[in-house]
Amino acid sequence: xxxxxxTSEARYEPVIGLEIHVQLRxxxxxxxxxxxxxxxxxxxxxxxxxxxxxxxxxxxxERAVLYALEIALALDCEIAPRSIFARKNYFYPDNPKAYQxxxxxxxxxxAGRLGEVRIHRVHLEEDAAKLVHVSESGRIHGSGESLVxxxxxxxxxxEIVSEPDLRDPAAAREWLQLLRTTIRQIGAxxxxxxxxxxxxxxxxxxxPAGSSGxxxxxxxxxxxxxxxxxxxxxxxxxxxxxxLDAGQEVVQETLHFDPRGGSLTSLRSKEEAHDYRYFPEPDxxxxxxxxxxxxxxxxSLPELPAERRERYAAELGLAAAQATQLAFDAELGDYFExxxxxxxxxxxxxxxxxxxxxxxxxxxxADQDGDSPASSRVEPPALGKLAAxxxxxxxxxxxARSVLAAMVAEGGDPRAxxxxxxxGQIDDSGELEAIVGRAIEAEAEAAERVRGGNPKAIGPLxxxxxxxxxGRAEGAEVTRLIRExxxx
Amino acid sequence: MVIDREQVLHVxxxxxxxxSEDELETMAGELSGILEHVDxxxxxxxxxxxxxxxxxxxxxVLRPDEPEASLERERALAPAPDAEDGAFRAPSPQAR
Numbered sequence: 234x235x236x237x238x239x240t241s242e243a244r245y246e247p248v249i250g251l252e253i254h255v256q257l258r259x260x261x262x263x264x265x266x267x268x269x270x271x272x273x274x275x276x277x278x279x280x281x282x283x284x285x286x287x288x289x290x291x292x293x294x295e296r297a298v299l300y301a302l303e304i305a306l307a308l309d310c311e312i313a314p315r316s317i318f319a320r321k322n323y324f325y326p327d328n329p330k331a332y333q334x335x336x337x338x339x340x341x342x343x344a345g346r347l348g349e350v351r352i353h354r355v356h357l358e359e360d361a362a363k364l365v366h367v368s369e370s371g372r373i374h375g376s377g378e379s380l381v382x383x384x385x386x387x388x389x390x391x392e393i394v395s396e397p398d399l400r401d402p403a404a405a406r407e408w409l410q411l412l413r414t415t416i417r418q419i420g421a422x423x424x425x426x427x428x429x430x431x432x433x434x435x436x437x438x439x440x441p442a443g444s445s446g447x448x449x450x451x452x453x454x455x456x457x458x459x460x461x462x463x464x465x466x467x468x469x470x471x472x473x474x475x476x477l478d479a480g481q482e483v484v485q486e487t488l489h490f491d492p493r494g495g496s497l498t499s500l501r502s503k504e505e506a507h508d509y510r511y512f513p514e515p516d517x518x519x520x521x522x523x524x525x526x527x528x529x530x531x532x533s534l535p536e537l538p539a540e541r542r543e544r545y546a547a548e549l550g551l552a553a554a555q556a557t558q559l560a561f562d563a564e565l566g567d568y569f570e571x572x573x574x575x576x577x578x579x580x581x582x583x584x585x586x587x588x589x590x591x592x593x594x595x596x597x598x599a600d601q602d603g604d605s606p607a608s609s610r611v612e613p614p615a616l617g618k619l620a621a622x623x624x625x626x627x628x629x630x631x632x633a634r635s636v637l638a639a640m641v642a643e644g645g646d647p648r649a650x651x652x653x654x655x656x657g658q659i660d661d662s663g664e665l666e667a668i669v670g671r672a673i674e675a676e677a678e679a680a681e682r683v684r685g686g687n688p689k690a691i692g693p694l695x696x697x698x699x700x701x702x703x704g705r706a707e708g709a710e711v712t713r714l715i716r717e718x719x720x721x
Numbered sequence: 722m723v724i725d726r727e728q729v730l731h732v733x734x735x736x737x738x739x740x741s742e743d744e745l746e747t748m749a750g751e752l753s754g755i756l757e758h759v760d761x762x763x764x765x766x767x768x769x770x771x772x773x774x775x776x777x778x779x780x781x782v783l784r785p786d787e788p789e790a791s792l793e794r795e796r797a798l799a800p801a802p803d804a805e806d807g808a809f810r811a812p813s814p815q816a817r
Contacts, residue, residue: 266789296786
């Protein structure tokens with residue numbers, strides 16, 4: 234048993250692909266002029282089109298098409314010269330047309346790439362209505378009824394399907410974060426998982442390590458946070474591994490992840506789930522992006538995380554890990570750039586350390602974990618000023634940390650804090666020498682050992698000076714002075 | 722017949738339609754007729770003919786992203802056989 238468990242890790246390789254839906258940030262719905270909303274009273278944004286009244290006809294939202302093109306271009310896709318909307322037929326109370334308008338055999342875009350992962354396709358479709366299963370909440374008696382809210386029905390969605398290029402749960406989570414940052418930079422969606430404007434399903438299968446075929450896959454739904462995505466995929470890999478280890482076969486099915494227990498339950502039988510009887514939507518003409526539309530989409534693309542990482546590494550000289558950290562978190566990257574701008578005399582990698590290292594750590598120490606640098610009290614120019622003061626030796630590195638802690642707590646100007654707290658670097662060597670003298674008296678034993686040729690014994694002496702100076706002295710200078718005095 | 726009784730039952734089930742025995746027979750005949758017509762078209766030499774998804778020779782009928790008035794909620798709910806708390810009430814798919 235043990236032997237089996239130990240080897241199965243290596244015997245199977247997980248193969249993971251993601252299917253992502255993002256709600257676009259248009260003003261109106263995909264095929265009608267009803268306004269998008271979040272959190273309004275139910276059924277106040279409806280019309281004959283999104284309620285599927287007979288005889289009503291859809292018209293495509295131009296802004297939604299442009300956003301979809303921007304996303305497809307950002308993902309390095311080939312845009313289809315003509316793509317066609319299709320009806321995906323299914324019977325469910327969230328869609329009274331009994332079909333969803335989507336795209337099928339000719340999607341908007343195909344064959345793209347983001348980072349290490351290839352993109353299979355990108356297409357446009359519409360969201361369904363929201364169902365509240367009232368029997369669960371017990372608001373009305375009797376069981377098995379749903380209340381339907383059509384505010385969400387018809388919200389423009391872009392579906393992005395990756396190739397199965399991911400190999401472990403953590404990589405899937407990281408890649409999804411890169412995708413989210415990319416779409417957020419474009420401004421095409423709020424990409425908020427809690428609010429449902431970013432949703433992710435995962436296709437998971439295992440195959441013998443070293444093989445290139447694909448095993449039977451399952452589809453995981455309802456993983457509505459980045460943490461759940463990682464945990465859900467990990468749980469499914471373990472479940473499939475146990476099935477294969479027992480010599481049984483994985484059944485192709487859709488599974489629902491329950492974040493509370495971490496369990497996976499089967500959603501519905503597949504023969505029903507996949508019998509959508511797609512056919513071209515006769516009410517909508519083909520979408521043939523013109524040169525003008527493509528040019529407009531291309532021009533409105535901002536610098537994307539992958540490009541930003543490249544620039545940080547090549548032009549600003551940041552190490553790869555730090556370039557990634559700052560580029561893939563757009564807010565953090567923007568903050569970093571504002572500090573860089575405000576402190577032209579300080580090298581960018583030094584500022585990267587201040588932002589991604591010292592400031593993030595100081596926020597964590599101050600229990601302001603939820604606070605990003607951008608939402609903190611520390612203004613970018615103030616941090617730039619502190620970095621410059623430290624570089625010029627006006628504050629010691631220890632004192633600079635105290636100043637930063639004060640800035641995190643109350644904001645404000647670093648120079649004012651230095652003056653108020655008396656944290657300026659001691660540059661009067663007479664004053665420092667006097668303190669060194671007192672240190673040698675107070676820590677006579679340690680001083681004797683240093684004199685006797687044990688350089689490691691210097692610690693208590695340096696500590697004394699630092700306490701006396703409240704960290705205003707630079708450690709290297711203190712050490713030098715003590716050694717000089719002791720002739721060591 | 723191209724379409725048999727079982728296939729009609731399957732499609733009826735997907736569309737949540739309840740068909741009588743007589744209707745099953747009629748449907749099987751009519752659906753088969755449609756597919757036989759498609760078969761006759763397929764028998765033609767269609768090499769080099771673009772598949773026609775749409776009969777109208779138009780592309781890109783788009784509308785600007787400008788809000789239009791939505792229905793008053795009371796009006797939207799008025800035709801519903803069953804409404805509750807400002808929402809449409811429907812049999813829960815779970816309880817089917």
